[in-house]
Amino acid sequence: MRNAWRRFRVSELWAHVEEVDSIGAVSLSAEEARHVATRRLRVGSEIVLFDGRGRVAGARLRSIARRETVVEIEEVREVPRPDSGFVLASAIPKGDRLSTMLQMLSQLGIGTWQPLVLDDSAVRRLDPGASRLRRILIESCKVARRAWSLDVRAPIDLGVALDSTVGPIFFGDREGEGGPLDSEATLLLIGPEAGFSEAEHRRLLEAGALPRSFATHNLRIETAAIAGAVAHQIARQT
Missing domain, CATH: 3.40.1280.10 (SPOUT methyltransferase, trefoil knot domain)
Structure with missing residues (x-):
């Protein structure tokens, strides 16, 4: 888990999703799909999904199409909120x-x-x-x-x-x-x-x-x- 997380964290693309639930397939929003197309990523490329509320997922592109881009979540990690008090x-x-x-x-x-x-x-x-x-x-x-x-x-x-x-x-x-x-x-x-x-x-x-x-x-x-x-x-x- 730790080594995989380090690899995903330096991925070239982070994509936002409303919810990071569990392992499985999820469709990207039209805006995030455009980012995938701009980067010219291919099926099988690794990306990171995040919800902005501490849940992050390592995923791979499963399909790329004009109407829908689907990724497969392979692992989910919950990152504790930093507690600096500042x-x-x-x-x-x-x-x-x-x-x-x-x-x-x-x-x-x-x-x-x-x-x-x-x-x-x-x-x-x-x-x-x-x-x-x-x-x-x-x-x-x-x-x-x-x-x-x-x-x-x-x-x-x-x-x-x-x-x-x-x-x-x-x-x-x-x-x-x-x-x-x-x-x-x-x-x-x-x-x-x-x-x-x-x-x-x-x-x-x-x-x-x-x-x-x-x-x-x-x-x-x-x-x-x-x-x-x-x-x-x-x-x-x-």
């Missing part, structure tokens, strides 16, 4: 910058992204169940080869984020100290391009949050979030 919370980037941020956070192993609505937020609404967002998260899983999709929560304000957190809290601040986060950090907060308002800054300090700088210059939301994710990973690995 949440990255940020203001919501505009347009395609949101997609860029979510893809990078997925690749960097972040488990949960908490959207924030702040005093100077340009974007104040986000539907975690939107089809566009779901497509972004699925594609991010494929690139990152991760069994669990990034958990995107409904937007909240700063007070709720702080009051619901137990453990070390950090926030992005150009005037803060540099370096990695505390390995036990439970929450990292990233403000909008304009930064946290004076009232929010006071609220952060009153909650015991520590400022952390990721660069000498001002950063866009997605850049700061990605830098913060890297700082978190470095802290966990050292």
